[in-house]
Structures are given as C-alpha cells and as structure tokens.
Amino acid sequence: MATDFTPLVANGAQLKAALRKNKAKQKRKAFLLVAPLLAFILVGFCLPILDMLSRSAENQLIVKNLPRTISALGEWQASSDNLPGEKAFIAIAEDLQIAQKLSRATQLGQRINYELSGTASLFRKSGRKIENLIPLAKESSYKETLLNFDQKWGEVELWRVIKRLSKPIIPDYYLAALDLKRDMQSNSIDLLPSDERIYLGLFARTILISLSITLMTLLLGFPIALLIARLPARQGNLLLVLVLLPFWTSLLVRTTSWIVLLQQQGVVNDILVAVGLIGDDARLRMIYNTTGTVIAMTHILLPFMVLPLYSVMKTISPSYLRAAISLGAHPISAFWKVYFPNTIPGIGAGAIMVFVLAIGYYITPELVGGRTGVFISNRIAYHISSSLNWGLAAALGAALLVLVVTIYWLYDKIVGIDNIKLG
Amino acid sequence: MAFFPPHLTLVERSWYIAFRIICACVLFFLIFPIFVIVPLSFNALPYFTFTPEMLAFKAVGYSTQWYKEFFTDPNWQGAVKNSVIIALASTSIAVGLGTLAALGLSRKDMPARSLIMGLLISPMIVPLIISAIGMFFFYSRLGMQGTHIAVILAHAALGTPFVVITVTATLVGFDLTMLRAAASLGANPTIAFFRITLPIILPGVISGGLFAFITSFDEVVVVLFVGSFKQRTIPWKMFSGIREHISPTILAVATCLIIVSIALLVSLEILRRRGEKLRGVKHS
Incomplete structure (x- = not known):
C-alpha cells in the first residue's frame, strides 16, 4: 500500500x-x-x-486468613482419627481473633461451609465470642475451652477440611463441579452417591436438550432452506426476509411471545379449548418445563440453521438433480444420493452453530424453563447471585467453556471458522 | 393446477404440494409468534390472551393504555435512555476499533493473522454467561461494577467481532491499485483513506455497526451482572418484568422493538444492495 x-x-x-x-x-x-x-x-x-x-482454583481466603492454623496442622495426619493437638487450637483461636477484627470470620466460615455444612454458624459464633474465650483458654487449655464452647470443634472432619484447604491452589471446585468428592481418610477421589449428584446430570441434560433443539431446527430448517434456495431470486429473497426478521427481533420479544402463546391461560390453550380438542380443565402444560425450553429455543435458533443451509444449497446446481433423473434415477433416490450429500457442509455448520449457542443459553431457559428446563448456565448464574459460591460458579463456567471450545475446535477442523456467515 | 409442467406424475404433484405446505407451516411457526404480540398489546384488559371483545372487533376490547404507560413511566423511559446511550457509545467504540483492525487484518503483511483473528472474534464464541461473569469479577475488582462505563466497555467488546467480520468481508475484493493511483496523484494516506477506502467499505462498516448496535441494544446477560438498576436497559426491564410480574406493558414495548427490528432489517438490506453495486462498479 x-x-x-x-x-x-x-x-x-x-x-x-x-x-x-x-x-x-x-x-x-x-x-x-x-x-x-x-x-x-x-x-x-x-x-x-x-x-x-x-x-475456580484459588484459595487465597483460607491461606491468607488462617496462616497459623495451616502451619500448626503441618504435622497432623489427615488420615488419623485423632484430633490435632493443643498447638492447632491455639493457632485457630489466634487466627479467628484476627479474622474477627477484620470482620472476616463469617466469610471464612461460609467458605468452609461449602465443604462441611454447619461451619458457617460455628465460625460466626466462635468469632463473636473469641475475645472472651482466649483469657479463659490461657488459664486452662485452648482445646478444652473451644470444645466446651462448641463441640463441633471436636469433629475430625472439620480439621480434615481445613487441612485440605491449606494450599493456595486447590482442585476442589472442579471436583464439586463434576460431582466428585475427595475422601480425606483414604485420599481417593470418588463419585458422589447418586442422590447427591447435581452437576453431571445437569451437564447431561443441557447437552441432551441442546441436541434435541439442534435436531428440531434441522428438521424444520431443511425444507425452508431448500425452498428458498430453489425459488427464483425475487421470491427467494422475500422468504429469506421472513427468516431474517425473527433473527433481528429482540430475544426477549420472542421469549415473551412464547410465554403468551404457551402458558395455561395462553393463546394456544385457548384455541385448543375453543376447538374442543381439550377440556377447559385439562389445559396443557407447555411452558415452565423442558417442552417450553425446547419450543422457544427451536424458534429462536432456527435462523442460525436456515442461513448456513441456504448459503450451501444456493451453490448446488439444480442440473445435478436433473442429470441424475435423466439417467434414470427415481426422484427420491436422486435427491438422497445426489443432492443431499452436497448439503452436508451446511448441515454441519448449522448444527454446530445451533448446538454451541444452545448449550450456553441463559435467558430463555431462565424465563420459560421452570424447574426441569434449565441449563448449566442457569446454575452458574445462581451460584453468582444467590448462593455466592463464586469459586464453584467459575469452575462450572470453565467446564462449560472447555466444552464449547472443544466443539468450536471441531467446527474449525471440519468447516473452518472463517465460514461463519452473518445474515 | 395449471402451473405444473405436464410431464409430472400425480405422486410428484402431490409431493410438491405437501412440500409447500410443510414450508408454509414452518414459516408460520417462525413469524406468527412475533406478530401475535402486536394485537395483544392493544388489549383493554391486563390479560395475555384474546378477550371475546377483541375477537368481536369491538372498540371496548382495545386500548392504548399500555403504550401510554410505556411512554410516560419514568422507569421505562430511563430504560430507553440507558439502552440508547449504552448502545450508541459501545457501537462507536466497536466500529472505530473494529474498522482499524479489519484494515490491518486485510493487509497481506499482517503477522500471526489467524491467531489474532481467533482472539478478536472470541467474544462471539464464548457463551454469554461466561463472558458476563468474567466481566462481573473483573469490573468488581476495579470497583466499576454498576457504572455505565463498565457496561459500555463490556458491550463494545461483544460487538467488535461483528465489525471485524463484516469490514474484512468488504475488503476481500479491494483493489489496492486504487490506493496507489491516489498516492501517485498526490493524495496522502489519510486523504486516500477517506476518499477511496472509506466509501467502498462503508456498507460493511455500517452493517457491522448495526450488528454491534443490536448486540448491545438486545443484550441482557452482561447488563444483569455488570450493571445495576441505574444501568437498566429495555431488555433488563423486560427480563425482570417477565420474571416477577408480567404486565401487558411488556407487550407494548415488544411491539415497539419489533418495529425497530424491521427498520434495522430494511436498512441492512438496502446497504447490502448498495454494497454489491459499489463493488460491482469496481469490477467493470
């Protein structure tokens, strides 16, 4: 230049x-x-x-605020069934005293509470009383004083958890995100008992619902992409606008529409009752469950399937089909053996696009998913804004990110990332 | 059916008709949910379904009260103002930075192009919820969570990939000899950019800008986490409205948003045609 x-x-x-x-x-x-x-x-x-x-892996809160306890627990074996010695109790009392002055005792307790419930209240209570307890403890023993104050201090599991959290980088959030638990006694990592598992099932459900949405968009999108690609340009463009309009309409508008249509006092149920297909007392539950999520998201993501399909189909010459038929192929087998294989790049691009978008969706499942139609993203948001377990939210986010990046990597291998088409 | 070629068999004709019917159903599925909102937003009663009065087309069944509420309620008007400010500011940042980057990326001497391109379009690839919580942590650390600037910067980051992609696409067939011609006629690079390059890439810049605008204007996840009530945008209000208590005002807002999206769609289509024409001129 x-x-x-x-x-x-x-x-x-x-x-x-x-x-x-x-x-x-x-x-x-x-x-x-x-x-x-x-x-x-x-x-x-x-x-x-x-x-x-x-x-998702850092543990600064514990390492910075319980330094004495951590070093006092250095020699104690987590696998033993005995409580740590007096030294550890002196250390935790001093650490708590300082943490209380910085008003961090409750926060510390909450952090340990993620691993062992009941710790939040123990730390809050002990922190508040620590100034009165220390003089008492100096006269007798720290261990006895703390145990007398609250017998939870005598639980070996609590000390095991503190010992486990004594490193600046810990894998525990990831273990929790994958429903795994580290057993401190045998130091092995096991799957949680099936009734306590949450996230593996949620990941599986997210993937399963996303797959069904992808399949639905393919089934619905294929015929219209075919129609638009084979119509003369003028009519084709007109129909393409009908596909692009939802694409450009606000996500919340489309989600609102589905709530209006599908709720029990909604338009679809009203029509079904008016026509007499269902009784007024037997209105269908089509929203605030998995069905609602699948219907609304199929509608929202359909343009992402139609557009790549259309752009591939437009390049397939109709003379291929004519040639096949003139050579004696039945129209159906000509379509299946000649036209369809040519559309596979479009199917691949559209399917991966829809699948990846679906798997990370938050807004629509949150609004129409109810209890059964929510995704892993909704759980992440819950941990950020309600349970405040940010480490776990970050670990779940990292797992989701790995999933999405892997799929994109495959997409890049198969189709090439540069082929993303906009409108 | 007079328009069928005479050689088609009955089976082929019925298959053809069936195919058309399937397509019509899918298109109905695409469009109907969007437009069903429009008449419902004129409902005189706070219901989300057609009342008998509405179906009988009686005037009592209809009212514009929900529009009145939308246009007079300071809460909603604040949301409109925030949406416009945030979208315009983030779009300007995205367009400025994105266009520059696209110009660089289209040069044949660009080092590490695919790596940089991958980084630049990553905001489009990462699921929104992950971007949102990442930015939530980041801006909280900086003490900027709940400020307009944080939301604007976050939206600008989400919008840039669209500008980079559309502008790069318009630069694909760009003929460099035109710039050399300009230089040989005495234009300095700045003048050459504004007189030669910009008019040619303008359709790409504007459509990228429209994508960036709608990304911000329609975005809610990042606003939910990075913003607060003060940064409430229209989608933010709609989201919290639907979650707590769905009022027909939301339908009126939705109808207005549908009009906005039709306007955007039309302007994009005009731009696309203009762009093709401009580049067509270059080929001849």
Whole structure:
C-alpha cells in the first residue's frame, strides 16, 4: 500500500536487505492498525475470562486468613482419627481473633461451609465470642475451652477440611463441579452417591436438550432452506426476509411471545379449548418445563440453521438433480444420493452453530424453563447471585467453556471458522 | 393446477404440494409468534390472551393504555435512555476499533493473522454467561461494577467481532491499485483513506455497526451482572418484568422493538444492495 521510496541499490545483497526492511515496516504498520483492538480485547475480554478461570482454583481466603492454623496442622495426619493437638487450637483461636477484627470470620466460615455444612454458624459464633474465650483458654487449655464452647470443634472432619484447604491452589471446585468428592481418610477421589449428584446430570441434560433443539431446527430448517434456495431470486429473497426478521427481533420479544402463546391461560390453550380438542380443565402444560425450553429455543435458533443451509444449497446446481433423473434415477433416490450429500457442509455448520449457542443459553431457559428446563448456565448464574459460591460458579463456567471450545475446535477442523456467515 | 409442467406424475404433484405446505407451516411457526404480540398489546384488559371483545372487533376490547404507560413511566423511559446511550457509545467504540483492525487484518503483511483473528472474534464464541461473569469479577475488582462505563466497555467488546467480520468481508475484493493511483496523484494516506477506502467499505462498516448496535441494544446477560438498576436497559426491564410480574406493558414495548427490528432489517438490506453495486462498479 505504502509506496516508500527505496534507494537504488548496487548489488543483490543490498537489495535483499532493503526489501527485508521494507517488509518489516509493512508488518509493523499492519500490526499497529490491529493493536488498539487487540489490546482492548485482551484487557477487556480475555483478562476477565482468565480472572474467572483463576477463581475456580484459588484459595487465597483460607491461606491468607488462617496462616497459623495451616502451619500448626503441618504435622497432623489427615488420615488419623485423632484430633490435632493443643498447638492447632491455639493457632485457630489466634487466627479467628484476627479474622474477627477484620470482620472476616463469617466469610471464612461460609467458605468452609461449602465443604462441611454447619461451619458457617460455628465460625460466626466462635468469632463473636473469641475475645472472651482466649483469657479463659490461657488459664486452662485452648482445646478444652473451644470444645466446651462448641463441640463441633471436636469433629475430625472439620480439621480434615481445613487441612485440605491449606494450599493456595486447590482442585476442589472442579471436583464439586463434576460431582466428585475427595475422601480425606483414604485420599481417593470418588463419585458422589447418586442422590447427591447435581452437576453431571445437569451437564447431561443441557447437552441432551441442546441436541434435541439442534435436531428440531434441522428438521424444520431443511425444507425452508431448500425452498428458498430453489425459488427464483425475487421470491427467494422475500422468504429469506421472513427468516431474517425473527433473527433481528429482540430475544426477549420472542421469549415473551412464547410465554403468551404457551402458558395455561395462553393463546394456544385457548384455541385448543375453543376447538374442543381439550377440556377447559385439562389445559396443557407447555411452558415452565423442558417442552417450553425446547419450543422457544427451536424458534429462536432456527435462523442460525436456515442461513448456513441456504448459503450451501444456493451453490448446488439444480442440473445435478436433473442429470441424475435423466439417467434414470427415481426422484427420491436422486435427491438422497445426489443432492443431499452436497448439503452436508451446511448441515454441519448449522448444527454446530445451533448446538454451541444452545448449550450456553441463559435467558430463555431462565424465563420459560421452570424447574426441569434449565441449563448449566442457569446454575452458574445462581451460584453468582444467590448462593455466592463464586469459586464453584467459575469452575462450572470453565467446564462449560472447555466444552464449547472443544466443539468450536471441531467446527474449525471440519468447516473452518472463517465460514461463519452473518445474515 | 395449471402451473405444473405436464410431464409430472400425480405422486410428484402431490409431493410438491405437501412440500409447500410443510414450508408454509414452518414459516408460520417462525413469524406468527412475533406478530401475535402486536394485537395483544392493544388489549383493554391486563390479560395475555384474546378477550371475546377483541375477537368481536369491538372498540371496548382495545386500548392504548399500555403504550401510554410505556411512554410516560419514568422507569421505562430511563430504560430507553440507558439502552440508547449504552448502545450508541459501545457501537462507536466497536466500529472505530473494529474498522482499524479489519484494515490491518486485510493487509497481506499482517503477522500471526489467524491467531489474532481467533482472539478478536472470541467474544462471539464464548457463551454469554461466561463472558458476563468474567466481566462481573473483573469490573468488581476495579470497583466499576454498576457504572455505565463498565457496561459500555463490556458491550463494545461483544460487538467488535461483528465489525471485524463484516469490514474484512468488504475488503476481500479491494483493489489496492486504487490506493496507489491516489498516492501517485498526490493524495496522502489519510486523504486516500477517506476518499477511496472509506466509501467502498462503508456498507460493511455500517452493517457491522448495526450488528454491534443490536448486540448491545438486545443484550441482557452482561447488563444483569455488570450493571445495576441505574444501568437498566429495555431488555433488563423486560427480563425482570417477565420474571416477577408480567404486565401487558411488556407487550407494548415488544411491539415497539419489533418495529425497530424491521427498520434495522430494511436498512441492512438496502446497504447490502448498495454494497454489491459499489463493488460491482469496481469490477467493470
């Protein structure tokens, strides 16, 4: 682009050097144009994601606030059934005293409570009384005083948990996100008993619902993509606008529409009752469950299936089909053996697009999913805003991210990421 | 059926008709849910279904009270204002940075192109909930959670991939000799950019900008986490409205949003045609 003046050179070596210099300059110029956005995305997007990922394994709260306890527990074996010695009780009392002054005792208790319920109240209670307990303890023993104050201090499991949390980086959130539990006595990692498992089932359900949504969009999208691709350009464009309109309509508008249509006092039920297909007392439950999520999300994601399918189908020449039929193929087998295989790149692109979008969806399942139609994203949001277990939310988010990135990686291998089409 | 070619068999004709009917049903499924909202937003009663009065087309069944509420309630008007401010500001950032980057990415000397392209479009790939909580942690650490600036920057990051993709696409067939011609006629690079490059990539810039605008205007997950009530946007209000107590005002708002999306769709279509024409001129 830039036509910088290159001085006349006498020999080949100089020419090469001058060319290389010019090339380097062009590279720098190109990079400088990209640099502002690259910096913005790295700081404003990639850094936040990394920050989130780091939270899924960090354990600064415990390490920073219970330093004495952690070092006192150094020699104690987590596999033993005996309580740690007096040293550990002195340490926890001192740590609690300081934490209470910084008003962190409750927070600490809540953190340990994720691993062992009942700890939140224990820390809150003990923290409040620690100033009165320490003088008492100095006269007798810390261990006895604390045990007398609350016998939960005598639970070996509590000390095992503290010992386990004594490292700055811990895998525990990931274990929890995958329904695994580390057994401190045998130091093995096991699956939780089936009635306590939450997340594996939720991941499976998210994947299963996303797959059915993908299949639905394919079944509905294939015929209209075919129709639009084979109609003359003018009519085809008109129908394409009908596909693009939902694509451009606010997500919340479309979700609202489905609530209006599908709820028990909604339009669809009213019509069914008016026609007499169902009784007024037997109105169908089509929303606030899995059905609602599947219907609404199929509608929302359908354009993402139709558009790539259409753009692939448009490039398939109709003469292939005519040739096959003129050579004696039955129209159905001509379609199946000649036309359909050509549409597979479009099916792949559309399916992966819909599947990846579905698997990370939050808004629609939250509004129409009820209890059974929610996704892993809804659980992540719950841990961020209600249970405040941010580490677990981050670990679940990381697992979801790995899933999505793996699918995109496959997409890139099969179709190429550059083939993403917009409208 | 006069328009069938005479050689078609009965089976082929009925298959053809069946296919058309299936397509009509799918298109109905696509469009009907969007437009069913429009008449319901004029409901005189706070119901979400057609009342007998409405079905009989009696005037008593209809009213514009929900529109009146939308246009007078300061709560909703604040949301409209926030939506517009946030969308315009984030779109300007996205368009500025995205266009520059696309110009760089389209140069043949761009180093590490595919890696950088991958990073730049990552906001489009990462599920929104993950971007939202990442940004929630990030802006909380900076003490910016619940500020307009945080929401604007977050939306700008989400909008840039669209600008990069659309502008890069318009630059694919860009003829570099035109810039050389401009330079040989004495134009400096800035003048050459504004007189030659910009008019040609303008359709791409504007459609990328529209994508970025609608991304921000329609976005709710990031606003929920990074923003607070002060940053409430229209989708934010709709989301909390649907979750707590769904009032027909939401239907009136939805109808207005449908009009906005039709306007956007039409302008994009015009831009697309204009872009094709402009690039067509170049080929001849």
